[in-house]
Amino acid sequence: MTEFLQQLLNGISLGAIYALIALGYTMVYGVLRFINFAHSDVFMIGSYVGWFALQRFQFQQPSFLGGITVLTLDMAVCALLGVLIEKLAYKPLRNRSTLTVLITAIGVSLLIQNLAQNQKFGFGPNPKAFPPLFPSKQLQFGDLTLSTNQLAVPIVTLGLLAILYWIVHCTRTGTAMRALSFNATAASLVGINNDRIISFTFALGSSLAGAGGVLYAMNYPSIDPLMGTMPGLKAFVAAVLGGIGNLPGAALGGVLIGLVETFVSGTRLSTFRDAIAFAILIAILLFRPAGLLGKLKVEKV
Amino acid sequence: MVPPKSQRLLIATLAIAALISAFSGRIDAYLLDVALGAGISIVLASSLNLINGFTGQFSLGHAGFMAVGAYASAMLTTTLAPKLMGQTELLQWVVFPLSLVAGGLLSALVGVAVGAPSLRLKGDYLAIVTLGFGEIIKVILQNLDAVGGARGLTGIHTHTSLFWVFGSAAVTVYVVWSLLNSTFGRGFVAVADDEVAAEAMGLNSTHYKITAFVVGSFFAGVAGGLYAHLKGYLNPSGFSFDKSIEIVVMVILGGMGRHSGVIVAAVLLTALTEVLRSFGNYRMIVYSVLLIILMLTRPQGLFIWPLKKRKST
Numbered sequence: 001m002t003e004f005l006q007q008l009l010n011g012i013s014l015g016a017i018y019a020l021i022a023l024g025y026t027m028v029y030g031v032l033r034f035i036n037f038a039h040s041d042v043f044m045i046g047s048y049v050g051w052f053a054l055q056r057f058q059f060q061q062p063s064f065l066g067g068i069t070v071l072t073l074d075m076a077v078c079a080l081l082g083v084l085i086e087k088l089a090y091k092p093l094r095n096r097s098t099l100t101v102l103i104t105a106i107g108v109s110l111l112i113q114n115l116a117q118n119q120k121f122g123f124g125p126n127p128k129a130f131p132p133l134f135p136s137k138q139l140q141f142g143d144l145t146l147s148t149n150q151l152a153v154p155i156v157t158l159g160l161l162a163i164l165y166w167i168v169h170c171t172r173t174g175t176a177m178r179a180l181s182f183n184a185t186a187a188s189l190v191g192i193n194n195d196r197i198i199s200f201t202f203a204l205g206s207s208l209a210g211a212g213g214v215l216y217a218m219n220y221p222s223i224d225p226l227m228g229t230m231p232g233l234k235a236f237v238a239a240v241l242g243g244i245g246n247l248p249g250a251a252l253g254g255v256l257i258g259l260v261e262t263f264v265s266g267t268r269l270s271t272f273r274d275a276i277a278f279a280i281l282i283a284i285l286l287f288r289p290a291g292l293l294g295k296l297k298v299e300k301v
Numbered sequence: 302m303v304p305p306k307s308q309r310l311l312i313a314t315l316a317i318a319a320l321i322s323a324f325s326g327r328i329d330a331y332l333l334d335v336a337l338g339a340g341i342s343i344v345l346a347s348s349l350n351l352i353n354g355f356t357g358q359f360s361l362g363h364a365g366f367m368a369v370g371a372y373a374s375a376m377l378t379t380t381l382a383p384k385l386m387g388q389t390e391l392l393q394w395v396v397f398p399l400s401l402v403a404g405g406l407l408s409a410l411v412g413v414a415v416g417a418p419s420l421r422l423k424g425d426y427l428a429i430v431t432l433g434f435g436e437i438i439k440v441i442l443q444n445l446d447a448v449g450g451a452r453g454l455t456g457i458h459t460h461t462s463l464f465w466v467f468g469s470a471a472v473t474v475y476v477v478w479s480l481l482n483s484t485f486g487r488g489f490v491a492v493a494d495d496e497v498a499a500e501a502m503g504l505n506s507t508h509y510k511i512t513a514f515v516v517g518s519f520f521a522g523v524a525g526g527l528y529a530h531l532k533g534y535l536n537p538s539g540f541s542f543d544k545s546i547e548i549v550v551m552v553i554l555g556g557m558g559r560h561s562g563v564i565v566a567a568v569l570l571t572a573l574t575e576v577l578r579s580f581g582n583y584r585m586i587v588y589s590v591l592l593i594i595l596m597l598t599r600p601q602g603l604f605i606w607p608l609k610k611r612k613s614t
Contacts, residue, residue, distance in 0.1 A: 035425045067545060099359055099425045100600045106546060107592035114585040137303055229542075233436075236429065275440040278433030285430060286418050 002143040007262050013150045013219060015258020016157035020212035021235030022242070022250035023164065023207030024082075030181035030245040031201050034098055037105035038085055040232020041112035042078050042206045046213025048116070048123055049074045049225040054131045067134040071156070074214050075207035083199050083204025085176065091195070111121020116225035123225060130221035133214065153215045160211055161251060164204070168247065173200055181245060230274060234261070237281040252292065308477060314471040322464035333463070335575050337531055340466035341524050346551035347560070348520035351477045353549065354558035356513040357493030358420065359428045363521050363548045365435030366408045368540035370522025371529040372448050374404030375457045378530065397460040397592035401469070401526040408522025409515045411438070416514035420507060435545055442537040451519045453536035454529075461531035469527060473520045478560055480516065489513055493558070543585070550592055556602025568605070 028036045053070045089108050090225055093101050116122040132149075139146040168174040176197050179187040188194050216231060217223050238257045242249025259276055264273045284291065325333060345363065352360045378398035386396075419430040443451045463525070480486045490498040492506045500506050529535050555566030577584040595603070 035429065081532045089597075096600065100596050101430060102359065102425050103549070104593055106549075107589045107596065109590035110543075110546065110585060111593065114589060118583070118586065209424060217429040233432070237433075240426075240429075271444050272440060278437050281433050282419065282430055285422055285426060289422070289426075 003266075005144055007266050008259070009146065009150055011259035011262035012198035012255060013153045013258070014262055016131070016154045017212045017216045017219075017254075018231065018235045018238045018258050019251040019254025020078040020157055020160065020208045020215070021231060022238040022254045023161075023247060024209045025236050025239040026244055026247060027177075027201050027205045031177065031184075031198050031279070032090070032101075035105065035236065036090075036202075036205075037102070037232075038089075038108040038236070039205065039209055040228035041109050041116075042085075042228075043209040043213045043216070043232060043235075044080055044116065044223075044225060044228030045081060045112065046074055046078045046210030047217035047227065048212035048213075049077045049210065050133070050217060051128060051130055051223060054133070056249060062132040062135050070133060071211060071214055073214075075210045076110070078210025078213070079203035079207040081201040084210075085206075086199055086202040091198075099129055113225055113228075125225060127224040128222050129221045130217040132221075133218045153219060156211065156215060160208060163219045164208070167204065173197065177201055213240060234277040237277045240281060241284050241291055243291025246291065246293050249291055249293035307514040311471055311475045315468050318467035318471065319464050321467075322462050324581060325463045330420075335571065337461060337463065337466050337527075338574075339568045339571040340463075340470045340573045341527050341531070342548075342551060343470040344520055344524040344527070345467075345548045346555065346563045346567040347473045348478050348517045348524070348556065349481070349548050350552050350555070350560070351489070352513050352517040352562045353552050354556075354563070355477075355481055355493060356489045356510055357512055358513065360514070360517070361428045361542070361545050361549065362415070362433075362435035362438075363433035363517075364540040364542070364544035365431075365438035366412060366518035367443060367525035367528065367544070368399075368438055368520035368535075368537065369411050369525065370404035370408040371525030371535055371540070372404075372442060372454065373407040373522070374400035374526030375454055375535055376448060377403055378460070379454075379457050393458075393460050397458075397530065398465070401465070401523050404526040405519040405522035405579070408525065409519035412515045412518030413511065415474075415518075416511045417436060420510040420514065424556040432542065432545070435542065439537050439540055442540075449535070451537065452572050453534060455534050457529050457533045457535065459530055459533045461527050466527055466531075469520075469523055473523070474560060474564065476516070476520075490558070547588070550588060553592070554595065554603050559602065562602055 001136075021039065024039050024042075025036060028034070028039070050070055053073055057070070073244070085108055089104050092099060093104060095195050117125045119125075134149060134152050139148065166174075168177060176187065176192045179190070179192060180194060180197050180201075184194060187197075212231075212235075213228075235254060235258055238253035239250045240253070241256060242251070242253030244250075246273065257280065260276060260280065264270065265289045269276075273294050328336075345367065349360065349363050352358050352363075378396055382396045382400070415431070415434045419427060421435070422430060442448060448454050481489060488499065488504045488509045489512075491502070491504055492509045496506050499509075525540075551566045551570050552563055554570065555561075555563030574584060574588075579588060580587075
C-alpha cells in the first residue's frame with residue numbers, strides 16, 4: 001500500500017511535467033494544425049536556462065523566492081525562444097502543406113539539439129548536474145516518505161494551469177486564441193490579428209515547456225542536450241491521448257501517461273517503459289482517434 | 302507492361318556491378334567503403350521514396366524496418382546457417398543473398414503489422430505513429446538478449462561486396478520504377494495527389510498505401526542486411542530516429558517522388574557525410590540547416606527534372 005502511494009505520487013509528479021509540455025503541443029496544434037517538433041527542445045533549453053540562472057545567481061541556500069524567480073525568468077526566456085522559432089521558421093510557411101511545416105519543425109528540432117550538443121556554440125554533450133531549486137525537506141507520513149520537491153511539481157503545475165485557464169477563458173487575447181483555433185478565416189474577418197495571436201500562443205506554450213524543463217531537472221537533476229526528446233514525445237502522446245487541441249485533455253493525458261509509466265517502471269517490464277507510451281498512442285489512435293476528451297470531426301469533401 | 306528497355310538497363314547495371322566487383326580488391330579501401338555506403342543509401346532512399354514520395358504517406362520509421370532486416374539476416378548468417386551446414390564457401394554465395402531476402406521478408410511482415418492499423422491515419426499522425434513503431438522496435442531489440450541486447454550484435458561475417466550492394470540498389474530502383482509505371486502502380490500517385498478523388502474513382506487507397514509500405518519496408522530490410530554484413534557489427538542505437546531522418550532528408554532533397562533525384566541525393570548526402578567527417582559534430586548541424594533552408598526555399602527538392610505526367614501542387 002505504501003509503495004502504491006509512493007508510486008502514485010511519483011507518477012503524478014512526472015505526469016504534471018508531461019502535462020505542462022503537452023499543453024504547448026495542444027495549443028500550437030489548435031491554432032496551426034501541426035506538430036511543433038521543436039517543442040521538446042524548448043523544454044530542454046528551459047532546463048539549461050534554469051541551470052545557468054542558478055549558476056549565475058549563486059544562491060547560498062536554495063530559497064523559495066529564488067526558485068520562483070528562476071522559474072519566472074526561465075519561462076520568459078523560453079517564451080522568447082518560442083516566438084523566435086515561430087517567426088523565423090514557421091511564419092514563412094503559412095498556407096504551405098502540412099508536410100512541409102512538419103519537416104521544417106523536425107529540422108528546427110535537430111538544429112537546436114545539435115547546436116546544444118556542440119562544445120563551441122552550445123552546452124557540450126556531457127550531462128550537467130542541476131543544483132537544487134527549492135529548499136527541500138523529507139516529510140514522513142507513517143511509512144510514506146515525501147520530498148517537498150515532489151510536491152512542488154504538482155503545486156506549481158496547478159498554479160500555472162490556473163493562470164493558463166484565466167488567460168484562455170477570461171482575457172481578450174485568450175478569446176481570440178479560441179476563436180482562431182475554431183476558425184482561422186472567420187477570426188481574421190472579425191478583426192483578430194492572426195499572426196499576433198499565433199506568436200502569443202507560441203510564447204504561452206513555450207513558457208510552459210520552460211517551466212516543465214526546470215521542474216523536470218529539479219526531480220531528475222542531470223541535464224543533457226538530448227533530454228527533451230523522450231519527455232517531448234511522451235508529452236505529445238499525452239496530448240493525443242487527451243484529445244489534441246483540447247487543454248484539459250492535455251493535462252489529463254499528461255497525468256495518465258505519467259502514472260502508467262511510473263507503475264510500469266515498478267514492474268518487471270521496466271526496460272520497456274519507453275515503448276509503453278507509444279503503445280498507448282497507437283491504441284488510442286486506433287480505437288479513439290479523437291482522444292479521451294476530444295470530439296471527432298467529420299471530414300467534409 | 303514493363304518496357305523491355307528498363308529490363309535491359311537492369312541487366313546492364315547488374316553486369317557492370319559484377320564486373321567492377323571483381324576488381325574491387327584494387328579499389329582504395331576507403332573509397333570502396335564510401336561507395337558501399339552510398340549504394341545502401343540508394344536502396345533506403347528509393348524504397349522510402351515509394352512510401353513518402355509517390356504514395357504521399359509520411360513515414361518516420363524507416364530505420365526501424367532497416368533494423369529488423371539487419372538483425373534477421375545477421376542472425377541467419379552468423380547463427381543459423383553455420384549450425385546447419387558448417388563453414389562453407391556456400392555461405393557467401395547462397396546463404397547471404399537468401400538471408401537478405403529473408404530479412405526483407407520479415408521486415409515486410411512487420412511492415413504489414415505496422416501499416417495495416419496505422420495507415421488509416423494521415424499526415425503528422427502517421428509520422429508520429431511510424432516514429433513510435435521505430436522506437437518500439439529499437440526498445441525491443443535492446444531488450445532481446447538473443448541478439449545481443451543493448452550491447453549489440455558482433456561477429457557478423459562481412460559478405461557485403463560492391464556486387465551485392467549495387468545489385469540490390471539496381472533491383473530496388475527497378476522494382477519501384479516498374480511498379481509505379483504499371484497500370485496498378487498509377488494508383489500510388491493518384492492516392493498521393495488526392496485520396497478522396499482516387500477513392501471516388503474506385504481505387505482502394507488503403508490497399509495502395511499498405512502495398513507501398515510493404516514493398517518499402519522489404520527493401521529497407523534488404524538494406525539493413527547489407528549494412529549488417531558490411532559493418533560486421535550491429536547496435537540498436539544505430540537505428541534511431543536520426544537514421545530515419547537521414548533517409549527522409551535524402552528523399553526530400555531529391556524531390557519527393559523523383560527516381561533519379563533521390564538516387565543523386567542519396568549519393569550526394571553520403572559523400573557529404575564523408576566531406577563533413579573532418580568537421581565531426583557539425584555534420585548534423587549542417588544537415589538540419591540544410592533541411593530548414595530547403596523547406597523554406599525549395600520544398601519541391603533540389604533537382605527538378607522536367608515533369609511529364611505529374612503536376613506538383
